[in-house]
Amino acid sequence: MVSSLRLPALTSLFSPSFTRRSTVSLRRRLHLRPPLAAGFSAQSAASSPTETEDRVDSKKSGRVQDRGSTDRVITPRSQDFNAWYLDVIANAELADYGPVRGTMVIRPYGYAMWEAIQDYLNVKFKETGHSNMYFPQFIPYSFIEKEASHVEGFSPELALVTIGGGKELEEKLVVRPTSETIVNHMFTQWIHSYRDLPLMINQWANVTRWEMRTKPFVRTLEFLWQEGHTAHATLEEAEKEALQMIDVYTKFAYEQAAIPVIAGRKSKVETFAGADKTYTIEAMMGDRKALQAGTSHNLGQNFSRAFGTQFTDENGLRQHVWQTSWAISTRFVGGIIMTHGDDAGLMLPPRIAPIQVVIVPIWKKVDEKTGVLDAASSVAETLKNAGLKVKLDDTDQRTPGWKFNFWEMKGVPLRIEIGPRDVSSGTVVISRRDIPGKQGKVFGISMEPSILEAYVKDRLDEIQSSLLQRAISFRDSNIVDVSSYEELKEAISLGKWARGPWSASDADELRIKEETGATIRCFPFKQPQGTKACLMTGKPADEVAIFAKSY
């Protein structure tokens, strides 16, 4: 078995329906703009959950002619970031909206990105001692009420099952928004002595939160995630675990997704409902809004006290366990799109890309075709055997130019072109997605397997680190150090992140949110030395906080 274990058979991902979709999408946008956003958030929660007319329209329209180019249908990023995002998702066939308001169908190309995330994290979770398991998604309503701040945080967002097997249920069932309550209910049965600790588990699951404003990947009524849950004998151990897992997420973001997140601690106001401390990784999107991309909570004894999750310690005394929980969701796919994409569409870091290299054979005369296709197949075989994810686009229904645009829009990191002259000289042309035009194009790379493999792998590594470096530069040039509320307001009004000393009250924090739309994203782990003056009160502040508008 290979590293692509959970990746789809890529040859089946790409139907020729793209052009139709794009054009329909374009047409839809002209009439109904923005179509995906409309489907996701325009309807009120209590209104009919189905929407069909749009679909019937697009179905009736049938097949539309090839336009010869694909980039026209994507709104320029600088013009309207949200429209650009929705266009990319539609055109790259990452997701579609489901029939129920705010739900999302994750299509194969988008799901393959999620599988790349799963493959990496699943290994890391096991390496750090966690076991996968599965808890039921239906939770008795009474469980949710047991932890005071938890119920306050989640009750407005619950989906409730009230009828089962044709009968009204005596107790409503909550469709899990998260599993701390049912996890604790089970932990009480599995944990008895200190020898049962630590108990460290994870599940990959769907969760439901009845969100009012939704957006594909970023915030959907149902989403996929992993949720880790652990129980420990001491506060120190739980704290160490919570920090370890935010570190796993941070490394994943930097090394795999090429997203230079800022890791830190949430303010009390922004802490998870039921946690003592929440750690977070915050990512700067292309529009400079912050995306909370993963969280890890030190739950203290809040749930263990509410549920009576106790153990007998080494001295024979009964103690409540100390717990953590941590999660990353399909929202991360949205983060990858919004970090790296450009006007041409998606731009994927090689370690996340469902296709790392696309091969486009080019011929004009019929007698050139066989030689070119043979060489292209052989190159594809070479790179597949080297463990790379390769797509050979050998259809003759599209021009090479159309294919170039299409695969750029799909964010494939490297393109290999092979024409008759390349076949004669035993070489190929290689283009980088991250460097547009001629600058990113290199001619005359040998087809000789060992040379080609090494060259391609080196370029993929370069692209991976180049995307990260670019995102770091962008992030750092958009964070402003501020020392007063006036400076903070100015930074936020320019769309930037503001970083400044903070020791003011929760009320002050909420006032900033009200007046500027920005919230404290985190107190970063990396702090400047020394005590400074709080930007709001002028009183001593031990830490700087980062303020930003967020998704």
Added chain:
Amino acid sequence: MVSSLRLPALTSLFSPSFTRRSTVSLRRRLHLRPPLAAGFSAQSAASSPTETEDRVDSKKSGRVQDRGSTDRVITPRSQDFNAWYLDVIANAELADYGPVRGTMVIRPYGYAMWEAIQDYLNVKFKETGHSNMYFPQFIPYSFIEKEASHVEGFSPELALVTIGGGKELEEKLVVRPTSETIVNHMFTQWIHSYRDLPLMINQWANVTRWEMRTKPFVRTLEFLWQEGHTAHATLEEAEKEALQMIDVYTKFAYEQAAIPVIAGRKSKVETFAGADKTYTIEAMMGDRKALQAGTSHNLGQNFSRAFGTQFTDENGLRQHVWQTSWAISTRFVGGIIMTHGDDAGLMLPPRIAPIQVVIVPIWKKVDEKTGVLDAASSVAETLKNAGLKVKLDDTDQRTPGWKFNFWEMKGVPLRIEIGPRDVSSGTVVISRRDIPGKQGKVFGISMEPSILEAYVKDRLDEIQSSLLQRAISFRDSNIVDVSSYEELKEAISLGKWARGPWSASDADELRIKEETGATIRCFPFKQPQGTKACLMTGKPADEVAIFAKSY
């Protein structure tokens, strides 16, 4: 990345809580027998979904002393198969019951079996051209009503969400019992021309069916499965796909799970609600009841007509697509338990086993300990490097005898024992789970890595095929060829499967069910030559059917 990609870190699977659990389980059984069955089915569907007293009891009981042996708590299989099954699930920590009636928590050891199933099938699905994706689990109620026999089959089993975000919904939402309806809703938007076909996808997901009589793994209110959905331009292609996928399942059952299923076609009465044809794999459990272990449906145009899923063919004509769907669920884990287990507990085929080899170091004097543990670690390392799933049980809180029983109960295929004398001679003792006592024990196997690795792999292969052969013999000695209804009744009353020519009516089939409890499990693909006389009517019958009682 290795083949154990989705397996938990096994070292964290085994808490020392086993003995307590077993004893509690035993005690529970004395008072409340059968405890797991009670939790799963005794409560009525409309009664309060929570049950807690039992849990509080077990929690209060605290830690119980080591009994020195584990096998006593498992009811002998021959005495009460159902109690044996529930005891194995509890003692081997495969699953526990959730707080809502009929729901199940899949614990790490049980989940690792499901992961082994996933790992194999996921690769096969991709090799056969399918892509993974994800559909929302909430389906508008109106969708379910569109296909007449589908609604008839599923409406009694639905869980309905009626409240979302604190408000009564205008249209009730169905928590998916299966996804044909929402899949078709989306397919209408993705399929336009023959060039969009075949469309072949799969999802790994949870599904909900409000079952009245539940049993862990075999039938639970919520379960995990994969569901494949495909759309084709012709009936022939759809038929070929449906057959291909039942063949994938059959190979999986034989080659991985060592379960000699009988593959065939369902009778009209037993066909899936909404399908033209249902293919099935039927497995004989240890109590000789049949388990439907996987199905593949040729859906014809039933859903495409109900949803208007059409394409334009090569002649420009609009046609409805031809579809299939196919699924295997966590029920399969129950099938593995009930096929191979014995009075000592689980017996796992090596290709499914979360742990293939357990190493038990044995020492009496303190000065022996280091040498024995060093050798054991080195053996463990050798076998892990060879790609095997290995557990070194080096705790000193348990005696070797206790460990032998424990790991036998957990179904680990091979045990390696290493004592001081083995260290001196550079050898180990190896015991097979499938051959009890001295017969299964071989002394003096060299520790030399290449010799040991080859020996262990050979033994695992032998066990894998020995379990299959044993199950084939058991199956074949419990199928009776019958030529009359009297003979059929006798076979069924003896607990066996009856195989006989059948061309009678649906009414006759239902009468047999009423009078004997047996149903037609399938018309096997492998048929005897020639026309025979129907066992019920004496009229010509082209096929034999298999009748059996089933889960």
